[in-house]
Amino acid sequence: MDVALGLSEGGWRLQVQPALWLSLLLLLCLEAGRCLRDWRRSGAGSRRLPGPFPWPLVGNALQLGDSPHLTFARMARRYGDLFQIRLGRRRVVVLNGEATIRRALVQRSAQFAGRPDFASFRLVSGGRSLAFGRYSEQWRLHRRLAQSTLRAFCGGAGLLEQCVSSEACRLIEAFLRLGPAGRPFEPAAELAAAAANVMCSLCFGRRCADDDREFRRLLGLSERFGRAVGAGSLLDVMPWLRAFPNPVRALSRDFERLNRDFYRFVGRQVARGRATYRPGVRRHMSDALMAALGRCMPGKGGNAQPGGEAQGPGRLGLEPEYVESSVNDLLGAAQDTTSAALSWILFHLVRLPGLQSRLGQELDRVVGRERLPRADDRSRLPSLEAFIYETLRYSSFVPLTIPHATTAPVELDGYRLPADTVVFVNQWSVNHDRRKWAEPGAFEPSRFLRRDGSLDRELAASVMLFSAGKRRCLGEQLSKTQLFLFTAILLHQCAFRANPAQPLSAGCTSGLTIRPRAFTLSVTLRDKQRGIVSPA
Numbered sequence: 001m002d003v004a005l006g007l008s009e010g011g012w013r014l015q016v017q018p019a020l021w022l023s024l025l026l027l028l029c030l031e032a033g034r035c036l037r038d039w040r041r042s043g044a045g046s047r048r049l050p051g052p053f054p055w056p057l058v059g060n061a062l063q064l065g066d067s068p069h070l071t072f073a074r075m076a077r078r079y080g081d082l083f084q085i086r087l088g089r090r091r092v093v094v095l096n097g098e099a100t101i102r103r104a105l106v107q108r109s110a111q112f113a114g115r116p117d118f119a120s121f122r123l124v125s126g127g128r129s130l131a132f133g134r135y136s137e138q139w140r141l142h143r144r145l146a147q148s149t150l151r152a153f154c155g156g157a158g159l160l161e162q163c164v165s166s167e168a169c170r171l172i173e174a175f176l177r178l179g180p181a182g183r184p185f186e187p188a189a190e191l192a193a194a195a196a197n198v199m200c201s202l203c204f205g206r207r208c209a210d211d212d213r214e215f216r217r218l219l220g221l222s223e224r225f226g227r228a229v230g231a232g233s234l235l236d237v238m239p240w241l242r243a244f245p246n247p248v249r250a251l252s253r254d255f256e257r258l259n260r261d262f263y264r265f266v267g268r269q270v271a272r273g274r275a276t277y278r279p280g281v282r283r284h285m286s287d288a289l290m291a292a293l294g295r296c297m298p299g300k301g302g303n304a305q306p307g308g309e310a311q312g313p314g315r316l317g318l319e320p321e322y323v324e325s326s327v328n329d330l331l332g333a334a335q336d337t338t339s340a341a342l343s344w345i346l347f348h349l350v351r352l353p354g355l356q357s358r359l360g361q362e363l364d365r366v367v368g369r370e371r372l373p374r375a376d377d378r379s380r381l382p383s384l385e386a387f388i389y390e391t392l393r394y395s396s397f398v399p400l401t402i403p404h405a406t407t408a409p410v411e412l413d414g415y416r417l418p419a420d421t422v423v424f425v426n427q428w429s430v431n432h433d434r435r436k437w438a439e440p441g442a443f444e445p446s447r448f449l450r451r452d453g454s455l456d457r458e459l460a461a462s463v464m465l466f467s468a469g470k471r472r473c474l475g476e477q478l479s480k481t482q483l484f485l486f487t488a489i490l491l492h493q494c495a496f497r498a499n500p501a502q503p504l505s506a507g508c509t510s511g512l513t514i515r516p517r518a519f520t521l522s523v524t525l526r527d528k529q530r531g532i533v534s535p536a
């Protein structure tokens, strides 16, 4: 063919290749010129937001690294707490530090309550996600419904306490099965199942069996979910990466599959509840949601049902399918975060055996050995609470919130941000701010204790891990009760030891939540004779 065109192979190389390279270079120069122009112009009419120079095509994506929150904290030292970057062609504003974050999320709460129009966000919870949905009147109704349902079932400690205590005891039994006679094992999968089963009990009135393979498989995928939707994921900001084989395209396909599978799993559980639903009876959160939204099978139109309970989309403005999507969101949001928290708690307990035994002694003094710890012991166990808050602060395991977006043009600290600007909120920067914490890089639970040994509640409440403003986490109170009960029961019953053959790694995984790298530990019952939990 080349010969037919009058070009030998060598001639082709000499004449065509340089032309291709020149065109590519020209394109890159044009793109770089455009970046520079945009960069200079951004914020026209007001001050330009500072930030690093964005490279053609990728913007600052290659600078983020494995831990974008650390990169942002470093950038904040150079550009200030409010700066901008570019990911692909998307402009992203990054908020750091308590004061800046509160000025945005709390003082201008409605303007910062949006979510970006990312394609991956529309795949979550059948496209009706509360956590990933855009800010609208319908979203506000959805949030109010989820909030009141959670409050009704978890407001008092009663039902929640029952579910957590029972899961904590099963967890200990599973630990003893996996590591008989103190043999080391990996606790991560059991922690994920325990956290998810608390929510399954609250949402469906039943836990999933330990040998339910589908359930276990889905829990194992939550890390991939977090990598796809976490701030810094390239999935939505460089959609062209989906056009050819590369790790981002693989992640995107995985993400579609896992959303579909998780939603189907939730759908099956809700369907069982629909089949046995009785008006006037609220066995679990799905029943309460059905009572509010109607119990028609999804896709069968309106939700007027005999029994006089169904309120119909007319009144609430939400279709019956919102039962599945609400449960999907609550279960998804709860299990990943709670199991990450429990992993960090165990990680620090085995790392610091002296602290572990002091916490055990506090439990013995306050609770005694004849019963399990209860939620109402919390105020009398300040060292345990201080340990949990320091674990939350130090690990900051949701370092960046789910990405936000502005809902309207808004001014922040003298900078004008247009509507639909993507906003990243760096919670890690608040919890490791030298202006707020002495030696933030040191693990020091006593920073939360006053001189008289009581918990400094104001300081504890200022740890930022559940975000702030209109998108603040719905499960904050539930999580704090849950983490306290799990930790208290585990410590009351067990002694945890590091595996001398596998030193703990200082590194962690990346994504929406961060976890310690896989580690093993050994467990023994503290009190074999009087232990309330016995080996299975």
Ligand code: HEM
Binding pocket: 130, 131, 132, 143, 150, 329, 330, 331, 333, 334, 335, 337, 338, 341, 398, 400, 401, 402, 403, 404, 465, 466, 467, 468, 470, 471, 472, 473, 474, 475, 476, 478, 479
């Ligand atoms: C230690 C455990 C938890 C942590 C650290 C945590 C943290 C967070 C964070 C950082 C967000 C994003 C907020 C934002 O984008 O500004 C969030 C959202 C959310 N969380 Fe949690 N969460 C935890 C547990 C839970 C639990 C147990 C539930 C449910 C029972 C839950 C339900 C939600 C929901 C529904 C949202 C979406 C809120 C919205 O977009 O309006 N979370 N959580």
